[in-house]
Amino acid sequence: MNILIINSGSSSIKYQLLEMPSAQVICLGMIERIGSKEAILTFKSQDYKIERICEIPNHKAGLERITDLLLDNEKGVLKSTDDIEAIGHRVVHGGSTYTKTTLINEEVKNKIKTLSPLAPLHNPANLEGILMAEELFDTAKQFVVFDTAFHGTIPVKAKKYAIPNELYNNKGIQAYGFHGTSHKYVSEKANAFLDKKNTKLISIHLGNGCSITAIKDGKSIDHSMGFAPSNGLVMGTRSGDIDHTIIFYMVNTLGYSLGEVNELLNKESGMLGLTGFNDLRDIESEARKGNASCILALEMNAYRIKKYIGAYIAAMNGVDAIIFTAGIGENSSLMRQLVCKDMDYFNIHLDDAENDLKSSTFREVNSIDSKVKILVIPTNEELEIAKQVFDLLS
Numbered sequence: 001m002n003i004l005i006i007n008s009g010s011s012s013i014k015y016q017l018l019e020m021p022s023a024q025v026i027c028l029g030m031i032e033r034i035g036s037k038e039a040i041l042t043f044k045s046q047d048y049k050i051e052r053i054c055e056i057p058n059h060k061a062g063l064e065r066i067t068d069l070l071l072d073n074e075k076g077v078l079k080s081t082d083d084i085e086a087i088g089h090r091v092v093h094g095g096s097t098y099t100k101t102t103l104i105n106e107e108v109k110n111k112i113k114t115l116s117p118l119a120p121l122h123n124p125a126n127l128e129g130i131l132m133a134e135e136l137f138d139t140a141k142q143f144v145v146f147d148t149a150f151h152g153t154i155p156v157k158a159k160k161y162a163i164p165n166e167l168y169n170n171k172g173i174q175a176y177g178f179h180g181t182s183h184k185y186v187s188e189k190a191n192a193f194l195d196k197k198n199t200k201l202i203s204i205h206l207g208n209g210c211s212i213t214a215i216k217d218g219k220s221i222d223h224s225m226g227f228a229p230s231n232g233l234v235m236g237t238r239s240g241d242i243d244h245t246i247i248f249y250m251v252n253t254l255g256y257s258l259g260e261v262n263e264l265l266n267k268e269s270g271m272l273g274l275t276g277f278n279d280l281r282d283i284e285s286e287a288r289k290g291n292a293s294c295i296l297a298l299e300m301n302a303y304r305i306k307k308y309i310g311a312y313i314a315a316m317n318g319v320d321a322i323i324f325t326a327g328i329g330e331n332s333s334l335m336r337q338l339v340c341k342d343m344d345y346f347n348i349h350l351d352d353a354e355n356d357l358k359s360s361t362f363r364e365v366n367s368i369d370s371k372v373k374i375l376v377i378p379t380n381e382e383l384e385i386a387k388q389v390f391d392l393l394s
C-alpha cells in the first residue's frame, strides 16, 4: 500500500511516499520558502536526486509541483495519483477532541480551523495542505495524525493550570503537548533498546521547535509545551517559558499591540532574538569565533533543558534514559555536551568521544559508568504517521 505523508508548515511542505508495511521509502523531499521567487524544491528517489530553485507562490502551487514530480514520465515514481491509497497529514493541534489518528471529514477540518488560534504558525498551514491534497489526490483516503495525540495520557495535575476551574472545565484551557509523533516514535525505539518492563524516559526534541517529555511506561506524563506550542524550551524563534506579566508590561507601558507581542514572542525571539541567527549551525560557528551573544544563547538554551530534566527526574522519581532527537538533538554534539555537563549528581555521564562521532543512526553516547543511558535517536515522524494510517486501514 502506497501512503503519502504530508507535513505542511507555514512556508514549507515536507513529503514522503512510503510503501507499507515494508516501510520502504519510495521518494521524499521538501519545498522550503513557499511564497518566494527562490523556493527550494527537493525530490529524492532511488534513481534521482533533484534540487530546483523556482518560484512557488503558495501551498497549492507547491503541492502541484510535488505531484508533477511524482508522476513525471522519466523521473517519477507513480503512473497516476490513484496509485496512492492513503495520505497521512501531520496536524499540530488536535485539542482534547482528537487523541487518535482520524479519517478526515468536514467536522475534522472545521475543528482544525477552530483550533488555529492555538497554533497560529501551524494549524492554518496544515489545513491548507489537507485541502490541496483532497483536490489533487481525490481517490486517496485522507487521515490526520495530531501532534497533541501522544500527550492525551498526561494526568490532570500536570496539564491543568492553576486558574479558575471554569476555564479548564468549559473553555479547554489546559496544557496539550506537541511533537507527540516524534516523542512516541523515539521513546518506542528507546524502550525496545532498554528491553525492560517499566521505563522512565526523558525525550528531548530539538528542532526549530523544541520540547521535552517525561515518558513513564510508554506514556507521556508531562511535557514542556503547553496550551500552544510556545511554552518551555528556548527555540529557533520562540521564547519558550516567559513570565506572562511581561506581555502586559509590553502592551500597557511600552506601547506594543497584542498582535506585535505575539509576533515578537513567536517569530522574533528564542535563538534568533538572542543572537540574530536562528539556525544553530550559524550560532555554533559564531560562538567558536568568540561571539559573546551566541555563547550566552547556547548556555541559556542548555540551562533551560537541564532544569526540565531535573524536574522530570523528580516527577518520575528517576530516569533510565535521556533521548536526544530532531535536527539539533541528533546533530549538535555541542548542545548534548552542554546539557549533560555537570549532571553527575543524577549519574548522567556523557562519553565525549562517542558524542563527537558523526552518525545518522541510533546510538548510545553515555559513558560505561553512566547509570542513565544517553541515546541519540533519529526521529521519523513520517514513518510513525504511515504506521498509524496503515494500522487503521488493515
Ligand code: ADP
Pocket: 206, 207, 208, 209, 236, 278, 279, 280, 281, 282, 284, 326, 327, 328, 331, 332
Ligand atoms: P523542524 O522543526 O523544522 O523539523 P529540524 O528537526 O530539521 O527542524 O531541525 C532544525 C534545526 O536543526 C536547525 O536549527 C538546524 O540548525 C539544526 N541542525 C541541523 N543540522 C545541524 C548540525 N549539524 N549541527 C547543529 N545544528 C544542526
